[in-house]
Amino acid sequence: MILVQVIVGGLLLGAVYALFSSGLTLIWGMMNFINFAHGEFVMIGMYLAYLVAVAFHGGPLAFSLAAAAGLFVLGAALYFGLIRAVMRGPMLAQILSTFGLALLLRYAAFWIFSPNVVTLPHSYLSGMINLHGILIRESQLVVGAAAAALTIGMHLLLTRTAIGSQLLAVAEDRNAAMLMGIRPDRMQALAWGLSAASAGIAGALMAISFPFSPEVGGTFALIAFVVVTLGGFGSVPGALLAGLMVGLIQALSAYYFGPIYKDIIVYGLFVALLWFRPQGLLGKA
Amino acid sequence: MRRGTVALAAALLLYPWLVSGTGSSAFLQDMGANVLLAALGAAAWNIVGGYAGQISVGHAMFFGAGAYLPLLFFHHWQLPPILGVPAGIAVSLVIAVLIGFPTLRLLGHYFSMATIAVAELLRIIVSNWDLAGAAIGVQGPAISRGWWDLIFRSAVPYYYIFLAVLALLLFVTWQMQRSRIGYYLRSIRSGERAARSLGVPVRRYKLYALMLSATFTSLAGSLYALKTGFIDPESGLGILVSVQLVITAALGGAGTLFGPLLGAVILVPLQTATNTWFGGGGTGLTYIIYGGIIVLIARFEPGGLLELWHRHISSRFNKRAEARDAA
Numbered sequence: 001m002i003l004v005q006v007i008v009g010g011l012l013l014g015a016v017y018a019l020f021s022s023g024l025t026l027i028w029g030m031m032n033f034i035n036f037a038h039g040e041f042v043m044i045g046m047y048l049a050y051l052v053a054v055a056f057h058g059g060p061l062a063f064s065l066a067a068a069a070g071l072f073v074l075g076a077a078l079y080f081g082l083i084r085a086v087m088r089g090p091m092l093a094q095i096l097s098t099f100g101l102a103l104l105l106r107y108a109a110f111w112i113f114s115p116n117v118v119t120l121p122h123s124y125l126s127g128m129i130n131l132h133g134i135l136i137r138e139s140q141l142v143v144g145a146a147a148a149a150l151t152i153g154m155h156l157l158l159t160r161t162a163i164g165s166q167l168l169a170v171a172e173d174r175n176a177a178m179l180m181g182i183r184p185d186r187m188q189a190l191a192w193g194l195s196a197a198s199a200g201i202a203g204a205l206m207a208i209s210f211p212f213s214p215e216v217g218g219t220f221a222l223i224a225f226v227v228v229t230l231g232g233f234g235s236v237p238g239a240l241l242a243g244l245m246v247g248l249i250q251a252l253s254a255y256y257f258g259p260i261y262k263d264i265i266v267y268g269l270f271v272a273l274l275w276f277r278p279q280g281l282l283g284k285a
Numbered sequence: 286m287r288r289g290t291v292a293l294a295a296a297l298l299l300y301p302w303l304v305s306g307t308g309s310s311a312f313l314q315d316m317g318a319n320v321l322l323a324a325l326g327a328a329a330w331n332i333v334g335g336y337a338g339q340i341s342v343g344h345a346m347f348f349g350a351g352a353y354l355p356l357l358f359f360h361h362w363q364l365p366p367i368l369g370v371p372a373g374i375a376v377s378l379v380i381a382v383l384i385g386f387p388t389l390r391l392l393g394h395y396f397s398m399a400t401i402a403v404a405e406l407l408r409i410i411v412s413n414w415d416l417a418g419a420a421i422g423v424q425g426p427a428i429s430r431g432w433w434d435l436i437f438r439s440a441v442p443y444y445y446i447f448l449a450v451l452a453l454l455l456f457v458t459w460q461m462q463r464s465r466i467g468y469y470l471r472s473i474r475s476g477e478r479a480a481r482s483l484g485v486p487v488r489r490y491k492l493y494a495l496m497l498s499a500t501f502t503s504l505a506g507s508l509y510a511l512k513t514g515f516i517d518p519e520s521g522l523g524i525l526v527s528v529q530l531v532i533t534a535a536l537g538g539a540g541t542l543f544g545p546l547l548g549a550v551i552l553v554p555l556q557t558a559t560n561t562w563f564g565g566g567g568t569g570l571t572y573i574i575y576g577g578i579i580v581l582i583a584r585f586e587p588g589g590l591l592e593l594w595h596r597h598i599s600s601r602f603n604k605r606a607e608a609r610d611a612a
Contacts (some may be wrong), residue, residue: 034394036342036401086583091474092539093587095340095397096531100579103528107572115569218524222405225398260413267406274399275387 005134006255007248012136012144014247016202018240019147020220021227022154023198029234030171030191031087033094037102039221040109041071041196045203046212047109053120060124060142060208067204068197075196079189102217109214117213124208143205148240154198155236167191219263226270229278293543297321297448301441315440320553321447322509327533327545328454329501334531335540336458336467337494338474339389340397343404344530347377347499349522351506353411356423356516361416365433366425370507377503380407381495389491401524408522422517425510435511443512450508451546454501459542461497470494474540502530525572532575535582538589547590 024038035041048070049063058066078101086097125139158164169177170187178184203220206212227246231238246266254262304313326348333339354376355369380403388399411417429436437443461467469490472480481487510516520526533552538544552575559571586593 032394034398036397082580082584089583089587091338092334092340092535093583095342095394096535096579096587097583099342099531100576100583102576103572104576104580107569107576110569111573218405222402225402229398260409264406264409267402267409270402271384271399271406274391274395278387278391278395 001133003255005136006251008134008136009140010248010251011244012140012247013251014244015144015147015151015240016206016243017223017227017247018151018243019154019205020199020202021224021231021243022151022236022239023195024224025228025231025234025236025239026154026158026191026198027195028228030167031188033083033087034098034225035195036095036098036221037105037217038195038199038224039217039219040102040105041075041199041217042203042206042220043109043212043214043217044074044105045071045200046207046216047113048200049204049207050118050120053122060204063207064146064201064204067200071200072193072197074200076189076193078196079192080185083192084185084188102221106214106217113214115213115215117211119211120207137209139208143208147202147205150198150201151236151240151243154194155240157194158236163190222263222267222270226266226273229270229273294452301444311440314444316553316557318440318444318447318512319557320549321444321451322505322512323529323533323553324546324549325447325451325454325508326502326505326530327537327548328451328458329498329505330530331498331534331539331541331545332458332461332501333491333494333498335534335538335544336461336474337470337491338540339491339495340531341400341495341498341527342397342524342531343400343402343527344498344502345522345524345526346380346400346404346407347502348506348509348526348530349404349407349411349516349518350376350380351503352510352516352521353417353423353506355507356425356510356514357417359425360418360423365431365435366507366511367433367435370504373503373507374500377499378496381499382492385492385495389495390488401527404522404524404527408518408524411522412518418517420518422515422520425514427514436514440512443508447508450504455542455546457497462542466490466493471540528572528575528579532579534589535587536578536589538591539587541589541591544589544591551590 020038020042023041024035027033027035045067048067052058052063052066056062082097082101086093125137125142127138129136129138129141156164158167166177166182167187167190169180169182170184174184177187199220223246227239227242230245231240231242246269249269250262250266253265257265300317301314304310304317307313326344329347330341330344334341334344351370351373354373355366358364358369358372359366384399384403388396412420417423426434426436435442435446461470469480469485472483472485473487473491477487506521510521513520529552533548534545535548536544536551537546537548555574556571559574563570582589
């Protein structure tokens with residue numbers, strides 16, 4: 001029974017991994033660009049949730065939406081202020097820009113909020129659900145379900161709507177899209193906004209059940225790299241599947257070998273993937 | 286340029302003597318040694334990150350291997366730490382091949398992601414491994430048992446050791462720049478597909494660059510450990526170690542011979558100053574500034590300060606010289 005509980009818990013957390021990783025994969029797929037600050041976006045989502053909960057006594061719905069909105073604005077602003085310019089520059093500029101940004105955001109949070117670990121001021125959704133003897137916290141279930149729904153929503157937005165088609169058109173051929181009356185800058189800013197918002201809302205959702213500090217971003221960035229590589233760059237359904245797998249692998253390795261092994265095994269998996277299948281499990285060679 | 290190089294070498298050789306008359310000579314000599322060490326690490330990163338254009342953000346793994354092994358040789362077998370230096374280089378070369386072989390056949394970003402992941406993996410493993418000192422770290426010999434322990438009370442001997450290794454590395458880099466490998470690496474940086482189509486063995490030369498870079502980064506780590514006599518997972522393998530190498534090279538000018546030295550001359554005193562003014566809280570502020578500098582370089586001047594110098598100042602001198610020649 002405990003094993004089933006571990007598996008369910010791992011899958012529910014994996015859905016959150018899928019949510020923020022889908023943001024990373026969107027940017028990679030559209031612009032061939034890796035955002036090294038993506039983990040810091042998740043961290044900022046957590047602190048925005050904290051601020052809204054402390055200052056305005058907002059509940060989970062309020063602070064998740066606030067985190068999504070705040071990060072959307074940040075993502076779009078970063079596109080216009082930084083990313084658009086470095087995209088025209090050499091590889092060095094592309095990698096260093098978001099790498100430096102990650103450092104800046106992490107230590108700015110360090111400076112503002114202190115390096116201490118914090119939790120939200122109240123515990124939300126703290127009841128337990130008993131499903132035929134499997135105990136799940138309400139928060140786990142709500143957060144996991146919301147994250148899975150949002151990831152699927154992102155996929156539907158990209159594949160079933162006019163905005164999604166315009167985003168993909170810009171990704172395919174910027175100039176041709178421009179001739180079709182699409183404004184590429186606006187679409188790419190939208191993609192950055194969506195990407196950051198997915199990280200922000202995932203951060204706010206995780207803040208409900210986990211304590212956090214300014215340094216958590218590094219771990220999330222690496223998890224997102226693993227998920228995106230495993231699922232294939234640019235694929236949201238791939239990210240969903242891979243996110244669930246990574247959540248499951250983490251939960252099982254923590255259960256069988258001890259908590260410190262959950263990161264060792266996931267990073268080890270990433271290195272092994274780069275050796276044997278860098279195009280991902282679903283990607284084409 | 287040649288006259289400038291001679292002047293630079295003279296200034297570096299005389300620096301400990303020049304500051305010895307001032308009130309804070311020990312402090313300035315120590316900072317000089319730290320500048321040279323930072324320049325050494327950054328110049329080592331520069332071979333693969335600057336010349337070959339493969340941006341590693343996990344060079345701490347090589348630095349850490351170089352820093353840990355000498356102290357582990359002492360910790361477990363009471364051997365002089367210096368005997369562990371070749372072992373550190375050997376471990377670094379193994380890691381370089383293990384990472385480089387699969388990822389260097391892929392384009393840019395994969396290599397960056399792989400380096401950061403492997404560095405973090407090593408940091409977590411070492412933090413939990415009792416034989417490597419776990420989270421507490423490893424200490425070198427507390428008192429000198431002979432000259433071979435390389436423990437000096439003054440920073441001046443370290444200064445000259447670091448200067449010698451830095452001079453060797455800059456000489457190797459200069460030779461590399463002028464030889465076939467240098468042209469190959471530059472062609473790889475400016476367009477991998479084009480380089481390959483012209484018959485450059487891209488993967489092999491990227492791997493060579495990574496191995497050369499790993500060797501000297503490991504050496505920088507060893508020298509750091511010999512001087513400090515202590516290493517723990519954060520100071521040896523932490524992400525901030527990699528950050529320090531990257532920013533020092535990129536600020537001065539990635540892919541230039543003297544860029545890393547220029548970056549170190551600016552950044553080490555800056556870091557010392559923020560730490561002195563703001564105490565322990567300065568660490569956070571230092572890295573806010575570092576992050577800001579990296580973003581600004583990427584956004585406005587990816588060539589670093591040396592390129593800025595060449596474009597604005599040096600060209601004005603040249604114009605004046607041309608005008609004089611014409612007259």
